[in-house]
Amino acid sequence: MAVETGAEGAAVVVDGPRGVPLLGSLPEFGKDPLGFFTRLRDRGDVVRWRFGRRESVFVSHPDAIGELLTGAETRFERNDLGIAFRTLLGDGVVVATGAEWRRKRSLVQPSVRPKQVKAYAATMVECAVDVADRWQDGARIDVRAEMSALTQRVAVRTIFGVDTEADSTAIARAMDVAQEEIGAEFSGLGAVLPDWVRTPGRARIRRAARVIDREVARIVARHEASDAAERPDLLSRLLVAQDENGVRLSAREIRDETVTLYIGGHETTAGTLVWAWYLLSRNPRVRAALADELTAVLGSREPGFDDYARLPYTQAIVKETLRLYPTIWLMTGRSAPGTTIAGVPLAPGTRVWSSQWATQRDARYFTEPEEFRPERWATDTVHEYAWFPFGGGPRVCLGARFAMVEAVLVLAVLARRFDITVSGDIRPVPKLTLQPDGDVWGTLHSR
Template identity: 55%
Template sequence: MRGVTATLLPPGTERGPRRWPFIGNLPAFARDPLAFFESLRDGYGDWVPWALGPQRNVLVSRPEHAGELLGSVEKTFRPTELGWAFRQLLGNGVVVATGADWRRKRALVQPAVRPRQVRSYAATMVECTDALVRDWAEGGRIDVHREMAGLTQRIAVRTLFGSDAAGREAPISAAMATAQRELGAEFRGLTLFLPPWVRTPGRRRMRRAVDVLDREIAHVIREHEAASARGAERDDLLSRLLAARDEHGGPLSRKELRDESITLYIGGHETTSTTLTWAWQLLSAAPAARDRLAEELDRVLGGRLPTYEDYERLAWTRQVVKEALRMYPPVWLISAVAGDAASIGGRSVPAGTAVWTSPWSMHRDPRWFPDPGAFRPERWDADAGPLAVEQAWIPFGGGPRACLGARFALVEAVLVLAVLAQRFHLDSGPEPVAVFPGLTLQPAGPVPATLRRP
């Protein structure tokens, strides 16, 4: 793809949107953050100053600058504090921790989600999906998002907690749904700036949801500890976290186990369920892509269920997932705060300035992805060559703090899509579905579909 000239201006000469006193650009951001970032990119360029309340911000929209930002976190940038609700849900897990604490936790958690370990979870992904589809019938009506959320929730609970969580899926799922709603509402509203001791109705709902999660996860942790004391061998993620030791031989504390369990649950459930929902919505309006998917599944699988080894063989299925992630990236917004001596693109960034980049906006930039509003899995064909500049596709973030569960989510999405598409097409019609930017990009409402045999 031909290069595009940078649009950085000398310091102090950049244009940005008009700001309100005290609240900055909060009204436009809260009304529609996705459209807001696209308007900044299209209206003001690749380096745009804006304000979220009293916070000084800059939006960068060039892939190389996004890559530089992501690679500089834990060096000259620090993660942004995303508010009371975010901290309540994730605690001080690997997504939130910084410095030496973050390095220790990443070293303890990362081995549990390496490709070799993900391989051992693939059978569970397929088994849960096969059980779901056995209850479907030609002509049946479903809510795609609810079905995908329920499926990936069962997979997450089984791979993360094993059989000890049997019967606890419903309260965990309901509490996570409430937490996600309240987190998105706080992030887009004035409550983001309220001190922690202020208890709004939304914050009270969030606290009740987190109390449920804490109680349910604590129960499962106790069951795992008891099983370990009896010498039982387990093959789930929590067992691996319980066995993990840092360089000094120290384990994760109970609180740390809770925080990392929530983090991995979100990575294995929330991101995959939304990705699958968007993939089905996109496929519903793309008969040629559906036909090519059916042809590949017949050719590669021949009617059998997929295995982990089929992940690499299902090239078109992976391209469908990758294109869905381009159009609806789970991580739709990334930011970090400049420390001393921070810079992006060779220019200094004042300490305390929050630098933001939006995967949503970047993935829909015609400079990097021609016809960005079109669902075109063929843009990822291996023999077509690179169609976008490096770092233009960042659905899971990037740099040292990239999502640890990315491999798990990709394998899960491909295997689930393969099992379901072998037997049904989820016909949701051509009408677009509104997007709700919460912790991930969720459908704003139900996604009704009719089950059709391929």
């Protein structure tokens, strides 16, 4: 299915909501970002709207999304997502542009290649087994807290090479504050306020960033006092990485990249696992099919890295979870001079938006889009860029394989021993990542 086009071949551009003076559609967007993007999707493939005073277009067709993602660094520049976002991530590989982005990507990428992810798989499984050993039949647990603590431990061990409660707790608490404030800033008035305006939210994220800076600096100092070249964690690899000119990452760059990897390895996977348990709790048929696969492939043993490829249905559950509840729920870029999208000319600096939430729930690309059907990944042909939870193109998430392997192996360890009945309904709230709207309580049932 192609983008709907007019007589001259360019996409049909439709007008979105009129908005209000100065703020445009920011109030409507801020009130319900997911619903707002869904409504834009239903208006057309390319929709004009205003984010504050900025000219914007929203694209929902996979072909146009592919143009946005593959045109990164050439036709579309990375957007400035605000002072709160920059305060947390600094100038890490997610934020950097141009030659600096290429340099940083070349230094970070070797740490998350398949060979390295294989080495981290044992830690993922070990942490999950520790949780399963502690769980008891009939116990009531906070699923969100349990998954967050588990993936946090995996992240701290694989990224920082440490495993102490003090290291984990300080960083995790600061990250929780940062995520909350970034979401509030991005969807509220802070999105249009100049950087120099001081607000309580910006003060809170600065305090959280100082905690993160202090903890990362302490862990880096500990690494530098040892022989980093002999350690298997991601931080040690970053400390010894050199670019083509023999230059290593600075202390600030190390901080920015480790924080970026921490968010990718902890926040996104924890959220995916919470939504997976929620969906499994409401779909007994899927839960039974998962149990059958785990019994057939694993029997009574724990999974290893090689089992990842032997668990296609478990993978499909994770992919379907990411389709319905994508942890990264929007992508955005800014048009360079002379740029078009779907054949539509864009003024320089036009902000182009797309949303995983909106496109991945579009009935044109997914049969029964609101239904949790992992089988679709074995039977249906999915349009390229209709599913893009990790982005795509040259700036595809570096930690995508790490996140997939972790989610599949952790789910395999826990679901082999337990089912979880989640109580009540939970609502997605878009912050830095897509989060449940509160605690997620569930009851454990031994298998």
